[in-house]
Amino acid sequence: MINVNNVSLRYGAQKLFDDVNLTFTPGNCYGVIGANGAGKSTFLKILSGDIEADTGDITLGKNMRMSVLKQDHYEYDDFNVIQTVIMGNKRLYDIMIEKDALYAKEDFTDEDGIKASELEGEFAEMDGWSADSEASSLLQGLGIPTSLHEKDVKDLTGNEKVKVLLAQALFGKPGILILDEPTNHLDVKSIRWLQDFLGDFEGTVIVVSHDRHFLNEVCTHMVDIDFGKIKMFVGNYDFWYESSQLALSLMRDQNKKKEEKIKDLQNFIARFSANASKSKQATSRKKLLEKITLDDIMPSSRRYPFVGFNMEREVGNEILTVEELNKTVDGVHLIKNLSFRVNKYDKIAFIGDELAITHLFKILIGEENQDSGTFKWGQTITTSYFPKDNSHFFEGVNLNLIDWLRQFSVEQSEIYLRGFLGRMLFSGEEALKEAKVLSGGEKVRCMLSRMMLKDANVLILDQPTNHLDLESITAVNNGLRDFKSNLLFTSHDHQFIQTIANRIIEITKDGFRDRSMTYEEYIEEFYMK
Numbered sequence: 001m002i003n004v005n006n007v008s009l010r011y012g013a014q015k016l017f018d019d020v021n022l023t024f025t026p027g028n029c030y031g032v033i034g035a036n037g038a039g040k041s042t043f044l045k046i047l048s049g050d051i052e053a054d055t056g057d058i059t060l061g062k063n064m065r066m067s068v069l070k071q072d073h074y075e076y077d078d079f080n081v082i083q084t085v086i087m088g089n090k091r092l093y094d095i096m097i098e099k100d101a102l103y104a105k106e107d108f109t110d111e112d113g114i115k116a117s118e119l120e121g122e123f124a125e126m127d128g129w130s131a132d133s134e135a136s137s138l139l140q141g142l143g144i145p146t147s148l149h150e151k152d153v154k155d156l157t158g159n160e161k162v163k164v165l166l167a168q169a170l171f172g173k174p175g176i177l178i179l180d181e182p183t184n185h186l187d188v189k190s191i192r193w194l195q196d197f198l199g200d201f202e203g204t205v206i207v208v209s210h211d212r213h214f215l216n217e218v219c220t221h222m223v224d225i226d227f228g229k230i231k232m233f234v235g236n237y238d239f240w241y242e243s244s245q246l247a248l249s250l251m252r253d254q255n256k257k258k259e260e261k262i263k264d265l266q267n268f269i270a271r272f273s274a275n276a277s278k279s280k281q282a283t284s285r286k287k288l289l290e291k292i293t294l295d296d297i298m299p300s301s302r303r304y305p306f307v308g309f310n311m312e313r314e315v316g317n318e319i320l321t322v323e324e325l326n327k328t329v330d331g332v333h334l335i336k337n338l339s340f341r342v343n344k345y346d347k348i349a350f351i352g353d354e355l356a357i358t359h360l361f362k363i364l365i366g367e368e369n370q371d372s373g374t375f376k377w378g379q380t381i382t383t384s385y386f387p388k389d390n391s392h393f394f395e396g397v398n399l400n401l402i403d404w405l406r407q408f409s410v411e412q413s414e415i416y417l418r419g420f421l422g423r424m425l426f427s428g429e430e431a432l433k434e435a436k437v438l439s440g441g442e443k444v445r446c447m448l449s450r451m452m453l454k455d456a457n458v459l460i461l462d463q464p465t466n467h468l469d470l471e472s473i474t475a476v477n478n479g480l481r482d483f484k485s486n487l488l489f490t491s492h493d494h495q496f497i498q499t500i501a502n503r504i505i506e507i508t509k510d511g512f513r514d515r516s517m518t519y520e521e522y523i524e525e526f527y528m529k
Contacts, residue, residue, distance in 0.1 A: 001023065001024065001025050001026060001060070001061040001064070001204065002023070002024040002047060002058060002059070002060055002061075002176060002204060002206075003022075003023050003058070003059045004020050004021060004022040004023070004024075004047070004056070004058055005021060005056050005057050005058075005059070006019055006020070006021060006055055006056035006057075007019075007020040007021075007046060007053045007055065007056035007057070007058070008020070008053060008054050008055040008056060009039070009042065009046065009051075009053050009054050010054055015228045016038075016039040016042060016228065017039060017043070017225060017228050017229065017230050018228050018229065019229075020056070020229075020230045022223070022230065022232055024176075024204050024206060025204060026175070026202060026203050026204050027202060027203075027204075027284055028204060028205070028220040028221055028284060029198055029201075029205040029206075029207065029218045029219045029220050029221070030204075030205065030206045030207070030219065030220070030221045030222070030223050030232070031207055031208075031209065031215045031218075031219040031221070031222050031223065031236070031237060032044065032206060032207065032208045032222075032223045032225065033208075033215075033222055033223070033224055033225070033237065033240070033470055034224060034225030034226060034469075035226075035302065035469050035471065036439070036441050036469040038225040038226065039225055040208045040225060041180055041208060043225065043230065044068075044178050044180055044206065044208060046058065047178060047206060048066060048068045048178050050068075060175075060176065061175065064175040064176060065089070065172070065174045065175050065176070066174060066175070066176040066177075066178065067088055067089075067168075067169045067170070067171070067172070067174035067176070067177055067178070068169065068178045069165060069166060069169040069178065069179045069180055069182055070165050070168065070169070071165075071180065073158060073161045073162065073165070074154075076153045076164070076165075076168075077152065077153050077154035078152065078153075078154065079152065079153055080149075080150050080151060080152055080153070081139065081144065081148055081149050081150065081151055081152075081153060081156070081164055082132060082135050082136065082139075082149050082150065084153050084164055084165075084168055085135035085138060085139060085164060085167045085168045085171050086131050086132075086135050086171060086172075087168060088167075088168035088169055088170070088171035088172055088174075089126070089131075089171060089172030089174075091126070092123070092126045092128055092131060092172060095119050095122055095123050095126070095128065096123070096128065096131075098119055099116060099119050099120070099123065102115060102116045102119070103116065126172075131172075134171065134172070135149075135167065135171055136149055138167040138170055138171060139163070139164070139167050141190075141193045141197065142163040142166060142167055142186075142190045142193060142194070143163060143187060143189060143190050143193075144160060144163050144164065144167070148160065158185065159185045159186075159187075162184065162185045162186070163186070163190065166179075166182055166186075166194070169182075170197065173202075173203070174203060175203045175204065176203055176204045176205075176206070177198075177201065177203060177204070177205045177206070177207075178206050178207075179205065179206070179207040179208070179209075180207075180208045181208060181209055181210070182194065182207060182209065183209060183211045183214050188494075188523055188527050189527055189528075191211075191214065191494070192523075192528070194214075195214065195217045195218055198218045199217070199218060205218070206223075207219070210465075210468075210469070210470060210473065210493075211493065211494065211495075212237050212238070212470065212473065212474070212493070212494075212495045212496075213493070213494035213495040213498070214494070215236055215237035216236040216237050216238050216495070217236075218236075219235075219236045219237065219285075220234070220235075220236075220284050220285040220288060221233060221234055221235070221288075222235065222236070222237060222239075222240040224240070224300070226300070226301055226302060227301060233296075233297075234285075234288040234289060234291075234292060234296070235285065235288070235289055235292075236285065237470070239289070240300075241300075241474065242268070243268065243297040244297070244298065244300035244302075246264065246265070246268055246297065247297040247298050248300075250264065250265075250294075258294070261294060262294060265292070265293075265294055265297065269289050269290065269292060302471055303425055303471070304471045304472075304474065304475050305423060305424045305425050305445060305448075305471070305472050305475040305476075306423040306424075306475065306479075307423070307448055307452070307475045307476050307478065307479030307480075308423075308452065308479050308482070309451070309452055309455075309456075309459060309479060309480070309483045310452075310455050311382075311455055311456060311457040311484070311485050312382065312455040312456075312457070313380060313382075313457060314380070314457060314485070315344060315378065315380055315381060315457045315458065315485055315486060316378050316379065316380035316381075317344070317378070318376075318378030318379070318380075319341075319342040319343070319344065319346075319377070319378050319381060319458065319486055320341070320342040320364070320375065320376070320377055320378065320381070320458070320486075321341050321342075321375065321376050322338060322339055322340050322341070322364075322373070322374075322375040323339050323373055323374050323375070324337050324338075324339055324372065324373040324374070325337070325338040325339070325360070325363070325370050325372075325373035325374070325375060326338075326370060326371045326372045326373050327356070327359050327360070327363065327368075327370050327371055328371055329355070329359060334353060334355060334356035334359055334507075335356050335359065335360055335370075335507065336510070336511045336512070337373070337511060338360070338373070338507070338511075338512050339373075340505060340512075340514055342458075342486055342488070344486075345485075345486070345502070346486055346487075346502065346503050347480075347483075347486065347487040347489075347500055347501050347502050347503065348486075348487065348488050348489070348501065348503045348504070348505055349489060349490065349491070349497045349500070349501035349503070349504050349505075349519060350488065350489070350490045350505050350506075350507060351490065351497070351504060351505075351506045351507075352506040352507040352508050352512075353507045353508065353509070354463075354490070356507045357462065357490045357507060358388055358462055360507070361385065361387075361460050361462050361488070361490075363375070364383075364460065364488070365383060365385045365460060377458075380457070381457060381458050382454070382455075382456040382457055382458070383456050383458045383459070383460060384451045384454040384456035384458075384459050384460070385451075385460045385461075385462075386447055386448070386451055386459070386460065386461040386462060386464050387447075387462055388462040388463045388466070390443055390444070390447050393435075393443070393446075393447065394435050394436055394438060394443055394446075395436065396436060397434075397435040397436050398434060398435075398436065399434070399435050400431070400432045400433060400434055400435070401421055401426055401430075401431050401432065401433055401435060401446065402414055402417050402418065402421065402431050402432070404435040404446065405417050405420060405421060405446070405449055405450065405453070408450045408453055408454075409453050418431055420449045420452060420453060421446075421449060423449070423452075424445040424446065424448065424449050425445065426442075426445070426446075439467075440466070440467030441467045441468050441469060441472060443467070444464065444466065444467050444468055444472070445468075445472065448464070448476065457485045457486070458485065458486045458487075458488070459480070459483065459485075459486070459487050459488070459489070460487075460488045460489070461480075461487070461488075461489040461490070461491075462489075462490055463490060463491060463492070464476055464480075464489065464491065465477075465491050465492070465493045465496055466492075473493065473496065476496075477493075477495070477496050477499060477500065480500050481499055481500050487500065487501075489501075494519065497519040498518060498519040498520055501518065501519055502516065502517075502518070503515070503516045503517070504517060504519060504522045506522075506526075513526070
């Protein structure tokens with residue numbers, strides 16, 4: 001258990017949060033959400049003791065061990081992989097080192113024998129004899145094979161290091177787990193394994209993540225940081241989002257009787273409670289949801305961008321045909337004999353080799369040439385492209401956002417352009433910011449405004465959710481889900497792909513695989529067998 005009592009924090013004149021009082025209890029998983037810059041990671045650092053709050057205190061349950069996912073990928077370069085994982089329980093690791101040092105002494109004294117006996121007793125109480133096997137099991141669950149377990153961490157790839165640090169955080173059955181973006185750089189299998197692990201974890205989990213599917217699978221509560229306040233709500237991310245929309249709708253509907261509103265809430269909760277998995281977290285969440293009353297749900301004050309794509313004309317029967325396409329970059333054959341035909345209403349998610357996908361998209365929009373093979377767009381097709389790297393659109397550009405957007409618009413009036421920027425939350429003075437000083441998320445929102453101006457009937461998007469907060473990701477997700485024409489896109493976001501795509505093309509080192517199915521159906525068929 002963690003108790004947060006009267007915690008406040010300011011940075012200069014900026015108040016991050018004020019008078020926070022929360023209790024985090026075992027058996028639950030708490031997802032911390034808030035706009036970019038709201039203080040999510042800072043709040044985790046206060047809980048872990050890395051940052052001291054201006055007021056208040058954090059208290060843990062008696063003898064409660066906290067484990068925190070480390071972010072420095074180079075901190076353990078000089079240790080081997082198994083050692084690094086076991087360091088997740090510092091006291092256990094210290095005992096192991098002290099024992100080894102005692103037994104290595106040439107002049108082993110009676111006092112050393114007594115000390116060694118005490119250490120052996122504590123070691124056994126902490127289940128130290130199982131440490132190596134537990135560490136190995138965690139690593140294998142996350143996809144690190146046993147052949148790497150005795151290697152030094154410095155010899156691993158970046159993604160492998162991320163998995164080792166995650167295994168370290170999970171090691172030794174901590175009472176409290178604090179995880180900041182734990183799914184970053186994890187593959188599909190590792191994320192699924194982590195979801196299962198946390199689903200049956202008996203302690204307290206507090207997590208920050210931009211992965212909505214992950215938050216939906218593991219969280220029993222959402223902790224919302226908004227306008228300097230931190231509030232806790234029962235349910236996963238989708239429940240928090242949709243219940244806040246329901247609360248707004250019920251608040252606006254003054255004519256509806258309270259009994260009818262209660263019925264609406266009960267139906268809403270029943271829908272969310274259905275088909276829950278049998279994990280401890282899901283069972284706990286279901287019981288908590290069933291106790292919710294009308295007073296427990298409230299509208300969010302969060303602002304959501306509006307993302308909506310219109311098209312000037314519908315696509316014809318011929319959209320795009322790709323035949324035997326090949327591309328080699330720096331001696332690596334990235335795209336091998338790729339062939340596919342885009343049909344009406346196809347929304348295709350490209351997964352697999354990210355570099356290959358980026359080069360494919362650049363070939364299709366004419367920025368690069370293929371080595372061999374052909375592709376042909378239909379005569380009715382107009383395209384709009386969202387690049388993964390948008391830096392050249394902004395670096396050194398002295399234009400304000402109105403003039404920046406004007407470069408891409410046939411209609412030049414300021415009122416018209418402000419309308420598009422306003423949809424992306426650049427209203428009033430915000431629209432006069434210089435393009436070169438924007439944050440990563442702001443640049444993405446500008447690029448989406450640029451795309452919406454084009455009224456194209458085929459959209460090509462390379463990682464459009466990078467740098468966005470959850471509100472913006474949800475808005476882009478909804479806009480592309482509702483788009484009435486063709487999409488070619490790639491994303492790391494599970495829920496984004498699942499709710500938009502009706503066809504999956506995976507580009508692999510051996511070629512490609514093309515299936516008309518949902519993302520989850522694809523994962524079950526090709527990754528989970």
